[in-house]
Amino acid sequence: MTRLQKTIQKRKVGVTCTSLVLISLLLILFSSRSLTIRPTEIGQSFLSVFQISVSRIGSWIGDTWNSISELRRLQQELGLARRRLAEYEGLSRDLVELRQENAQLKEQLDFSRTLPFxxxxxxxxxxxxxxxxxxxxxxxxxxxxxxxxxxxxxxxxxxxxxxxxxxxxxxxxxxxxxxxxxxxxxxxxxxxxxxxxxxxxxxxxxxxxxxxxxxxxxxxxxxxxxxxxxxxxxxxxxxxxxxxxxxxxxxxxxxxxxxxxxxxxxxxxxxxxxxxxxxxx
Missing domain, CATH: 2.40.10.340 (Rod shape-determining protein MreC, domain 1)
Known part of the structure; x- marks a missing residue:
């Protein structure tokens, strides 16, 4: 990827706004109704482009903030899941050890019944x-x-x-x-x-x-x-x-x-x- 393409990607919003402004100017200058430049229309075009740009920037910021909030929530849930998994693993080890101890005690009990003393x-x-x-x-x-x-x-x-x-x-x-x-x-x-x-x-x-x-x-x-x-x-x-x-x-x-x-x-x-x-x- 070229340096120009990387720069455009990093400044995607600005490039989009600039492109919209240029397109609007071209449409105004080469209107089929008249080649006369009307300041009011140019101003309205600039305003509409600005409003669209602001709306899109606001939407992008909102989506980004929501993504960050969702990421934090997922990290918290992952931490909780890991703690619960560690607890379950501890319980599983305790259960295995308890079963082994019970088996050993049963074996010793069976042996004690065979002793003549x-x-x-x-x-x-x-x-x-x-x-x-x-x-x-x-x-x-x-x-x-x-x-x-x-x-x-x-x-x-x-x-x-x-x-x-x-x-x-x-x-x-x-x-x-x-x-x-x-x-x-x-x-x-x-x-x-x-x-x-x-x-x-x-x-x-x-x-x-x-x-x-x-x-x-x-x-x-x-x-x-x-x-x-x-x-x-x-x-x-x-x-x-x-x-x-x-x-x-x-x-x-x-x-x-x-x-x-x-x-x-x-x-x-x-x-x-x-x-x-x-x-x-």
Missing amino acids: KQIPAEVIGKDPGNLFSTIVINKGSSRGLRRGMPVVVFQRGLQGLVGKVIEVSLFSATVLPIFDPASYIAARLQDSRYDGLVNGSRLGQGRLTMQYVKKLAKNEVQYGELVISSGMGGVYPKGIHIGRVREIRARSYEASLELEVEPIVDFSRLEYVFVLDTGG
Whole structure:
């Protein structure tokens, strides 16, 4: 587009008025009735052209103002629609989370009916930062019958898993020592090969447990992925609770027993609800 055309577009109203004036003058000058120039007619023509121009300018200004008002109204409606959409999305997320929580609670309830011991359901409410986050705090305490030494279990991925044991109790909360803590020791047994050993936590993190004192002749029988369960010996943990799966077998020539690396069954990063078992001890 040329510069002249752009200028004409920007000044469309002025160009239109000027064109009308020129056309009117030509019609007056070359009237078929007479070639005599009449000042009155010229004045009336100019006045009529001016009135038409003013009317059109006024109409254009009115249309522009109405368009601006309509645009503002649409912007307000768009803002309101966006706020409502955000509210609906928030409600949808809350609904999904509520459904997931209800499904999880139903699963835990179904699991609790299968336990042979009296159990106290509890929710994980925190971890102890003073102990490198290795202890777990639950929302039940002595007011609900909790005592030191009571075992804690959870139901995850279709299996009953050992979480740890209660080590401190207050009126409305309790502290649990998890099985991955180095101070934790559990009398354990390989579920299939039936060899006994002692499982304790590792300083290397939550994903590591060590099973020691497994007889060396078990080397050819122990399978990778084999389940490790509590043996019930020692009286702290009931028999048959899942602890983890064998991930590595170490047989050192200078040692009389095997050492197994065990991966915990419980995903402690997803721990929300647990059961404290009252075994009557």
